[in-house]
Structure formats: structure tokens, C-alpha cells
Amino acid sequence: MDDLWWLVAASVPPLEVAWVVFAAVYIVLQRRSAPATMAWIFALAFFPLIGVLLYAIIGPRRYDRRKRRRARAAAAINQTTRIDAHPSEDGTPDVSQLCRLLERTVGRAGRPRRAHLKLFYDGKAKYDALEEAIRGAGRHIHMEYYIWEPDRIGTRIRDRLVERAKAGVEVRVLLDGFGSSKAHSEFWEPLRQAGGQVRRFNELTIMKWRPRMVNFRTHRKIAVIDGVIGFTGGMNVTDVHTSEFSGDEAWRDTHVELRGGAVKGLQMVFFEDWHYAGGDAPEVDRYLPEVGSFEYGPHVVQVVSSGPDENLDAIHKLFFTAIAGAEQRVQLTTPYFVPDETVLNALNAAALGGIDVTILVPSGGDAPFVAAAARTYYPELLEAGVKIYEHPDPPVLHAKTLVVDDLAVIGTANTDNRSFRLNFEVVAAVHDVAVADQLAEKLKEDLERSKRVTLAALERAPIVRRLYSSVARLFSPLL
Numbered sequence: 001m002d003d004l005w006w007l008v009a010a011s012v013p014p015l016e017v018a019w020v021v022f023a024a025v026y027i028v029l030q031r032r033s034a035p036a037t038m039a040w041i042f043a044l045a046f047f048p049l050i051g052v053l054l055y056a057i058i059g060p061r062r063y064d065r066r067k068r069r070r071a072r073a074a075a076a077i078n079q080t081t082r083i084d085a086h087p088s089e090d091g092t093p094d095v096s097q098l099c100r101l102l103e104r105t106v107g108r109a110g111r112p113r114r115a116h117l118k119l120f121y122d123g124k125a126k127y128d129a130l131e132e133a134i135r136g137a138g139r140h141i142h143m144e145y146y147i148w149e150p151d152r153i154g155t156r157i158r159d160r161l162v163e164r165a166k167a168g169v170e171v172r173v174l175l176d177g178f179g180s181s182k183a184h185s186e187f188w189e190p191l192r193q194a195g196g197q198v199r200r201f202n203e204l205t206i207m208k209w210r211p212r213m214v215n216f217r218t219h220r221k222i223a224v225i226d227g228v229i230g231f232t233g234g235m236n237v238t239d240v241h242t243s244e245f246s247g248d249e250a251w252r253d254t255h256v257e258l259r260g261g262a263v264k265g266l267q268m269v270f271f272e273d274w275h276y277a278g279g280d281a282p283e284v285d286r287y288l289p290e291v292g293s294f295e296y297g298p299h300v301v302q303v304v305s306s307g308p309d310e311n312l313d314a315i316h317k318l319f320f321t322a323i324a325g326a327e328q329r330v331q332l333t334t335p336y337f338v339p340d341e342t343v344l345n346a347l348n349a350a351a352l353g354g355i356d357v358t359i360l361v362p363s364g365g366d367a368p369f370v371a372a373a374a375r376t377y378y379p380e381l382l383e384a385g386v387k388i389y390e391h392p393d394p395p396v397l398h399a400k401t402l403v404v405d406d407l408a409v410i411g412t413a414n415t416d417n418r419s420f421r422l423n424f425e426v427v428a429a430v431h432d433v434a435v436a437d438q439l440a441e442k443l444k445e446d447l448e449r450s451k452r453v454t455l456a457a458l459e460r461a462p463i464v465r466r467l468y469s470s471v472a473r474l475f476s477p478l479l
Contacts, residue, residue, distance in 0.1 A: 027040045027041050027044070036417070039474070096431070098318070098321055098322060098325070098407070098429075099112050099300075099302065099431070101317060101318075101321060102302050102304050102314065102317075102318060102429065103302070105306075105312040105314040105317055106302075106303075106304055106305060106306075106314050108268065109264070109265040109268040109269055109303050109305060110265060110302050110303060110304055110305075110314070111265070111302070112300050112301070112302050112431070113260070113261035113262040113264060113265065113300075113301060113302075114260055114261050114262065114296040114297050114298070114299065114300060114301070115258040115259055115260035115261060115262035115263065115296075115297040115299055115301050116258070116259040116260055116297035116298070116299070117256060117257070117258055117259075117297065117299045117301070117430065117432075117435060118256070118257040119254065119255070119256055119410070119435070119438055119439070119442075120233070120235075120254070120255040120256070120257070121252070121253070121254055121399075121442060122241075122242065122243055122250065122253075123153070123235055123241030123242030123243070123244075123250060123251070123253065123255075124242045124243050124244045124250075126231070126233075126235055126241075126242075126255045126257075127153055127157065127241075127242055127244075129231075129257055130157065130223055130231055131156075131157065131160050133223075133225045133229045133231075133257075134157070134160045134161065134164060134225060135160065135163075135164070136225070137164050137169050137225045137226055138169065138226060139169065139170065139226050139227075140169060140170040140171070140172070140224075140225075140226060140227070140287055141161060141164060141169060141170070141171045141172070141223075141224070141225050141226075142172045142174075142222070142223070142224040142225075142267065142270045142271075142274070142287075143161075143172070143173050143174070143222065143223045143224075144173075144174040144175075144201075144218065144220050144221070144222040144223075144270050144273055144274075145173075145174075145175060145176070145179075145180065145220075145221050145222075145236055145237050146176045146179040146180070146217065146218060146219045146220065146221060146236055146412075147176070147179040147180055147236035147237065147238055148173075148175055148179075148180040148183045148236065148237040148238070149180075149182055149183065149236075149237065149238040149239065150182055150183045150184075150187045151238060151239045151245075152239055152245055153237060153238065153239050153241075153242055153244075153245060154183065154237050154238060154239075155187075157237055158187070158188070158190070158191060159190075161173065161191055161196060162190050162191050162194045162196070165191060165194035165195045165196040166194045166195070168195075171191065171194075171195070171196035171197065172196070172197045172198075172199075172270075172274060173188070173191070173196065173197070173198045173199070174198075174199050174200075174201055174218070174270070174273055174274055174277055175198065175199070175200055175201065176200075176201050176202070176217050176218045176219070177200040177201055177202045177203035177204045177217075178202070178204055178217055179217060179219075179236075180200075181204065199274065199277040199278050200277065201217070201218045201273060201276075201277050201424075202216055202217065202218075215422055216307075216308050216422060216423070216424070217422075217423050217424070218273060218307075218423070218424040219412050219413075219419065219423040219424060219425050220232070220269070220273070220305075220412050220424055220425060220426045221233060221234070221235060221236060221255075221412050221426075222266050222269065222270050222426060224263060224266050224267050224270055226289075227263060227264070227267055227287050227288055227289045228259060228260065228263055228289055229257070229258070229259050229263060230257070230258040230259075230262070230263035230266040230267070231255060231256070231257050231258070232255070232256060232258075232266060232303075232410070232411055232412065232426055232427070232428055233253065233254055233255030233256050233400075233410055233411060233412070234253040234254055234255060234335075234398050234399055234400045234411075234412060235253045235255045235398075240396075241253055241398075248394070248395065249394040249395050249396075250395055251395050251396045251397075251398045252391070252395045252396065252397050252398065252399060252446070253398040253399050254333075254399040254400070254401050254410055254439075254442070255410070256410045256428055256430075258301060258428065259297060260296050260297040261296055261297075262297075262299075262301035262302075262303060262428070264288055264289075264303075265301075265302070265303025265305075266303055266426070267287055267288055268284075268288075268303075269303065269305045269426055271284050271287070273424065298432075299430055299431075299432045299434075299435060300430070300431040300432065301428055301429065301430050301431075302428070302429045302431075303426065303427075303428055303429075304318055304411075304426070304427050304428075304429050305424070305425065305426040305427075306413075306420070306424075306425055307423065307424035307425065308421065308422055308423075308424075309424075313420055313421055315411075315413045315419070315420060315425055315427055316340075316342075316343070316420040316421070318409065318427070318429060319343055319346075319402060319409075319413075319415070319420075320342050320343055320346050322402065322404040322407055322409070323343065323346040323347060323350055323402075323404060324346045324349065324350070325404075326350045326355045326357075326404045326405060327355070327405055328355065328356065328405050329355065329356045329357075329358075329403065329404070329405060329440070330347065330350050330355055330356070330357040330358070330402075330403070330404050331357075331358045331360075331401075331402070331403040331404075331439070331440060331443050332347075332357075332358070332359045332360070332401075332402050332403075332415060333359075333360045333361075333397070333399045333400070333401045333402075333443060333446070334359075334360075334361060334399075334400055334414050334415040334416075335361070335362055335365050335366070335367070335396070335397055335398045335399070335400065335414060336365075336367060336370045336374070336414040336415065336416045336418075336419075337359065337361045337370075337374040337377065337414075337415050337416065338370060338373050338374060338377075338415070338416040338417060338473075338476045339377060339415055339416070340417055340420065343415065344377060344380070344381075347359075347381060347384075347386055348380065348381060348384040348386070349384075351381070351384040351385035351386045352384050352385060356387075357385070357386045357387065358386075358387045358388075358389070358443065358447075359381070359386060359387070359388045359389070360389050360390075360391055360397070360443060360446055360447065360450060361374055361388070361389075361390055361391065361397070362390065362391050362393060362396060362397040363390040363391060363392055363393055363451070364393050365393065365396050365397060365398070366396050366398070369472050369475075370416070370472070372465075372468050372469040372472040373469060373472035373473045373475065373476055375458065375461075375469045376469050376470060376472070376473040377473075378453055378458055379455060379458060382453065382454070382455050382458075383455070387452065388452070388453040389446075389447050389450040389451065389452050389453065390450060390451050390453060391446060391449070391450045392449065392450065392451065397446075400412060400413055400414055400427075401439050401443075403436045403439050403440055403443070404436075405433075405436070406431065406432065406433040406436050407429065407430070407431055407436060408429075408430040408432065408435040408436040408438075408439050409427050409428070409429050409430070410427065410428050410430070410439075411425065411426055411427025411428055412425045412426055412427065413425040413426075413427050416476075417476065
């Protein structure tokens with residue numbers, strides 16, 4: 001027996017070494033960022049049981065099943081050649097190298113197209129416009145949301161969809177399986193009874209439990225009506241976004257309505273996700289209006305989507321390329337600021353080069369742990385000349401916008417690793433100085449009620465707060 005215990009004890013160190021080597025090689029081959037690579041190697045090497053469990057749930061960055069389905073959906077869409085048979089008919093110019101970059105990384109959905117555009121900063125105005133568009137729908141309505149709550153606004157919009165479905169309009173609703181879990185099956189039964197369809201994206205149920213899918217959520221907010229009216233931005237379907245039900249505590253957010261050719265991009269993104277969630281491939285060309293069937297607007301817009309089913313990280317490339325090429329101004333508003341080294345360096349370089357760089361973040365927001373991690377990035381940015389402001393709560397700051405010179409970006413993506421590489425996101429990149437100036441004016445208004453961050457204030461922070469922020473930063477690859 002003593003010999004057996006000696007043999008077991010003697011074999012443990014070699015097994016530990018073998019495990020560490022295996023874990024290190026496995027993680028390194030995934031080509032993650034250096035901080036993420038080191039974090040996972042550390043977790044797997046020193047806390048193997050916990051590390052393996054965490055990795056099974058939140059570790060995977062890409063997955064082949066979605067990639068194959070996405071390829072089939074994209075192929076089905078690309079077969080509909082008439083949707084852009086003559087893209088020059090609308091007179092949309094290839095306005096910049098950035099346009100070409102986005103189209104090449106996103107595909108046909110990211111092609112520059114023209115549209116009319118309207119910005120919303122309060123949920124009431126956005127929901128009123130959305131309901132008006134729904135009431136006027138004659139052929140189809142497609143909606144995809146991360147969060148759809150069964151509250152007053154959620155129920156009201158569902159009922160509008162039921163009305164149109166009863167009138168013969170095709171209605172499709174795609175919900176994230178985690179974010180919209182409160183809107184259970186019974187909530188959607190009236191829409192199904194009326195002929196509408198509802199699907200879940202990576203549903204989290206006992207029967208469909210797949211640990212590798214838990215970390216991948218659709219964070220997109222898309223609404224497309226008849227293929228010519230589209231909405232996207234930071235607002236989910238919930239009472240917290242509208243002053244009608246939340247009063248002065250309604251979240252400060254930004255959303256955009258598009259009318260015209262640029263809506264095609266939102267429609268294509270929706271159908272790729274719909275195809276993945278259900279496996280069928282609808283006749284997409286029926287839902288993409290032909291050239292000339294709508295009025296082209298004055299704004300050049302590109303719909304940019306990205307997710308863990310592709311390796312190009314299009315939205316991350318958009319942020320980095322735009323900031324790195326800035327000539328006059330960079331204005332970033334984000335509720336979650338946990339930048340990777342690339343974006344952080346671009347912001348620092350822009351400020352050091354004399355560009356006016358301003359960042360607006362919440363003082364706490366709806367995720368204080370993320371806000372704590374964000375503060376660890378402030379000193380380096382402040383020393384480079386970046387101006388950082390914290391928006392007081394309430395209302396919670398939830399807007400996700402970027403202004404770089406004449407470019408305006410409005411969408412669902414936060415400035416963090418989760419949005420850049422783990423979530424499915426979508427933004428509208430608008431190449432128009434008038435729209436950029438609108439967002440700049442709104443930022444100016446927000447800054448009037450915000451507090452500017454200084455190095456002196458950061459240094460005076462209690463040691464407990466600084467320690468908490470430093471610990472939070474350790475989780476930055478997951479935030």
C-alpha cells in the first residue's frame with residue numbers, strides 16, 4: 001500500500017506539468033489577445049477544476065456550427081442578385097477607404113447605401129415612431145432584440161404586432177434566449193395564434209442546454225418594416241427606456257430610424273440570424289425591395305455587423321480605423337468602456353497628435369463592476385490628453401455612439417471585448433457631417449450635467465476603491 005501511495009505521489013508533478021503544457025498550447029493556438037491568453041492559462045493551470053468549468057461556459061470565442069449556418073444564410077442572400085444588380089443607380093459614392101474596408105469585412109449587407117435618417121434620444125419618441133411604422137406595415141415586420149420585457153411597453157408593441165398579423169402581415173420576432181427570458185412562451189402565444197412567428201437565439205433551457213453557447217448572445221436591436229423602414233441603436237423593448245413609464249429616470253440612450261436603401265443591410269443581418277435560429281432559408285429576395293421602389297435619402301449609410309461566427313471583427317476594425325485616422329475630433333459615448341490594447345492605443349495616439357478626444361461614460365450605470373474596471377484605463381488616457389466625463393445616475397447612460405470627424409456611428413456595440421468579439425452586434429455607420437454634428441450637440445448637452453475626471457481625483461480615491469477597480473480589470477477579456 002505504501003508503495004502505491006508513493007507511486008501516486010510521484011506521478012502528480014509530471015501530470016501537473018503535462019496539464020499546464022497542454023492548457024498553454026491549447027489556449028495559445030486560439031490566437032487571443034495577450035491579456036486574455038495569459039488569464040486563461042493562469043486559470044486553467046492553477047485552478048483546473050474551476051478553470052475548465054468557466055472555460056466550458058465563457059471560454060469559446062468562435063463556433064463552427066453557427067459559422068456553417070451563417071455561410072448558408074449568406075449564400076442564400078447573395079443568390080438574390082437583383083437586390084444590388086446596379087448599385088450605382090442610387091448614386092452612392094465609394095466615399096472613403098473606410099467604406100471599402102467595411103464592405104469587404106461585412107459583405108453585401110455593409111455596402112454603402114443612401115437613406116433618410118432620424119435620431120432618437122428618448123424611448124418614448126422611438127417607440128411612438130416604431131408603433132407608427134408597425135401600424136402602417138403592409139407586407140412584413142421583422143424584429144430582433146436582446147431584451148424584450150413583458151412590461152407595459154413590451155406588451156403594447158406585442159399587441160401592435162398581433163393586430164398586423166391578424167391583418168395578414170408577415171411578422172417574425174427573434175429574441176435572445178437569455179436577455180428576453182422573462183418574455184416566456186405564454187407571453188407570445190397571442191402573436192403565434194395570429195399567425196406570427198417567434199424564435200429564440202441560443203435558448204437556455206434544460207432540453208437545449210449547450211454550455212458553449214451561453215457566452216454568445218445576440219445583442220442586436222433591429223426592426224425592419226416592409227424592407228424600407230428600419231430601426232437600430234441602444235434601446236431594447238422595456239419600460240426603462242421611455243419617460244412615459246420611467247419619468248425622469250428613463251435611460252439616456254440613442255436610436256436611429258432609417259428609410260431607404262440602407263435598410264437592406266438591416267434586413268440581411270436579420271435573416272442571417274433568423275436562419276441560424278431556425279434552420280430554414282426563406283426566399284430573401286421577396287423581402288428586399290428593388291432599386292427604385294423607395295426614395296433614396298441624403299445620407300450615406302453602411303450597416304456593419306459582427307459576431308463570433310466570423311474572424312474579421314468588423315465593428316472593432318471600424319472603431320480602430322476611424323479613431324486612428326481622425327483629423328479633428330473623436331467623441332465616444334459608451335455605457336461599458338473596457339477597451340482592448342488596440343483601441344486604447346488609437347485613442348491615446350489621437351490625443352497625443354492634437355486631436356480633440358472626448359469620452360463620456362456612466363459614473364455607475366447598470367453595471368458598476370464594469371464601471372470600476374473602466375476607471376483603471378483613465379490615468380493613461382488622461383495623461384495623453386483625452387477628456388473623460390462621467391454621466392451621473394439617474395438616468396442611466398446607455399447610448400453607444402462614436403463621432404470621428406464627419407463619421408457618425410450609432411448602434412448596439414459597447415467599447416469592450418464582449419461587443420467586439422463575443423456578442424452579435426450591429427451599428428449604422430453614417431458618412432455625413434450633419435449627422436455627426438447632431439450627435440456632437442447631444443454630447444455637449446450631456447457634458448453639461450456630467451463631471452470631468454481628473455488625475456488628482458483618481459489619486460485621491462480610497463485604496464479599497466482602487467483595489468476593487470484593479471480586480472475588476474482582471475476580468476476585462478470577459479466584460
